[in-house]
Amino acid sequence: MSETESGRNPAQIKEVLRAIRRITRAVDIQSKQVTKAVGLTVPQLVILQAIRDNGPVTSKRLAEEASLSPATLVTILDKLEGKGLVERRRDSRDRRAVYSRLTAAGETALNGAPPLLHAAFSTRFSSLPPERQREIIAALGAVAEMLGTGRLDAAPVLDGAPL
Amino acid sequence: MSETESGRNPAQIKEVLRAIRRITRAVDIQSKQVTKAVGLTVPQLVILQAIRDNGPVTSKRLAEEASLSPATLVTILDKLEGKGLVERRRDSRDRRAVYSRLTAAGETALNGAPPLLHAAFSTRFSSLPPERQREIIAALGAVAEMLGTGRLDAAPVLDGAPL
DNA sequence: TACAAATGATTTGAGTTCAAATTATATGGT
DNA sequence: ACCATATAATTTGAACTCAAATCATTTGTA
Numbered sequence: 242m243s244e245t246e247s248g249r250n251p252a253q254i255k256e257v258l259r260a261i262r263r264i265t266r267a268v269d270i271q272s273k274q275v276t277k278a279v280g281l282t283v284p285q286l287v288i289l290q291a292i293r294d295n296g297p298v299t300s301k302r303l304a305e306e307a308s309l310s311p312a313t314l315v316t317i318l319d320k321l322e323g324k325g326l327v328e329r330r331r332d333s334r335d336r337r338a339v340y341s342r343l344t345a346a347g348e349t350a351l352n353g354a355p356p357l358l359h360a361a362f363s364t365r366f367s368s369l370p371p372e373r374q375r376e377i378i379a380a381l382g383a384v385a386e387m388l389g390t391g392r393l394d395a396a397p398v399l400d401g402a403p404l
Numbered sequence: 405m406s407e408t409e410s411g412r413n414p415a416q417i418k419e420v421l422r423a424i425r426r427i428t429r430a431v432d433i434q435s436k437q438v439t440k441a442v443g444l445t446v447p448q449l450v451i452l453q454a455i456r457d458n459g460p461v462t463s464k465r466l467a468e469e470a471s472l473s474p475a476t477l478v479t480i481l482d483k484l485e486g487k488g489l490v491e492r493r494r495d496s497r498d499r500r501a502v503y504s505r506l507t508a509a510g511e512t513a514l515n516g517a518p519p520l521l522h523a524a525f526s527t528r529f530s531s532l533p534p535e536r537q538r539e540i541i542a543a544l545g546a547v548a549e550m551l552g553t554g555r556l557d558a559a560p561v562l563d564g565a566p567l
Numbered sequence: 568t569a570c571a572a573a574t575g576a577t578t579t580g581a582g583t584t585c586a587a588a589t590t591a592t593a594t595g596g597t
Numbered sequence: 598a599c600c601a602t603a604t605a606a607t608t609t610g611a612a613c614t615c616a617a618a619t620c621a622t623t624t625g626t627a
Contacts, residue, residue: 258521315578337576432613433616475607499592
């Protein structure tokens with residue numbers, strides 16, 4: 242079945258789509274498991290981390306940081322605020338902007354949180370040769386790029402791993 | 405801190421997670437665009453294709469084929485049946501099983517459907533050297549494998565190794 | 568000054584996704 | 598035959614996701 246056609250190759254494209262679906266599903270399932278274990282979903286943990294790592298930060302920036310739409314971000318922030326893990330406050334200078342910061346409870350929750358990707362994945366991935374790890378990350382990044390995510394400030398992603 | 409070789413490399417893992425989020429987002433956005441253009445979402449199209457390619461087929465098989473949970477599959481099948489593109493019928497021998505098939509309208513809809521991944525992606529991906537294409541597909545597959553083979557069972561994600 | 572355009576956050580509406588519980592049917596063991 | 602277990606589909610409940618519309622505020626321009 243190995244025809245090496247140089248033009249469009251729908252079969253290859255289909256493979257890509259298929260792999261993406263498998264990855265998405267695996268992540269979803271993992272997310273449910275984490276949720277059951279810690280009471281926080283993966284997106285919630287991601288945002289919590291982003292707030293911790295960036296200090297008081299606007300919603301706009303958080304959305305970019307986490308590759309989420311503003312709409313999605315707000316719903317997650319609503320949940321986190323509802324749980325008392327995050328505090329939102331309007332900037333007094335520019336009253337359109339809203340800054341989020343962790344509460345003490347938020348810090349605590351984050352410290353007790355599990356790794357965001359399945360432990361088994363971490364183990365397997367870490368046991369690959371560093372070179373292979375870089376290849377995989379580069380490939381994922383390339384796919385994201387080609388899919389048009391480009392939009393973002395793409396610079397920092399490619400530290401010494403040229404495609 | 406020199407954590408060069410202690411095994412785990414959180415930074416790399418984080419890169420992977422980040423890339424996956426970007427891919428997921430790109431696919432979501434693409435899906436919305438397709439929906440607006442065709443009136444069918446990407447998952448709906450995927451299932452439609454799977455039915456066409458597999459003939460009358462059980463829900464269980466469809467779920468596996470598309471890497472979706474049974475629950476998700478049913479809701480999509482509900483939508484497709486509601487639109488008159490798919491027909492479900494119980495097997496008379498094994499009355500637990502339900503077979504889906506395309507209606508004439510379903511065939512038509514599928515013939516007019518656009519490629520499932522953004523045209524821009526197809527162009528870019530197809531213009532890569534075949535070898536690079538294979539590399540990327542292999543990398544995606546490897547990630548799916550490492551994530552998915554979760555084989556669940558007993559993998560308590562406890563011991564609070566924080567991220 | 569006044570008013571339009573831009574910006575930031577939010578709400579609304581529709582869809583997807585999963586686990587867990589439920590319903591219906593089949594199969595295997597006693 | 599009878600009942601326990603297994604299998605297939607479905608329902609239920611809770612999150613996530615986005616685009617588009619909306620509200621509030623700021624900035625730029627006539």
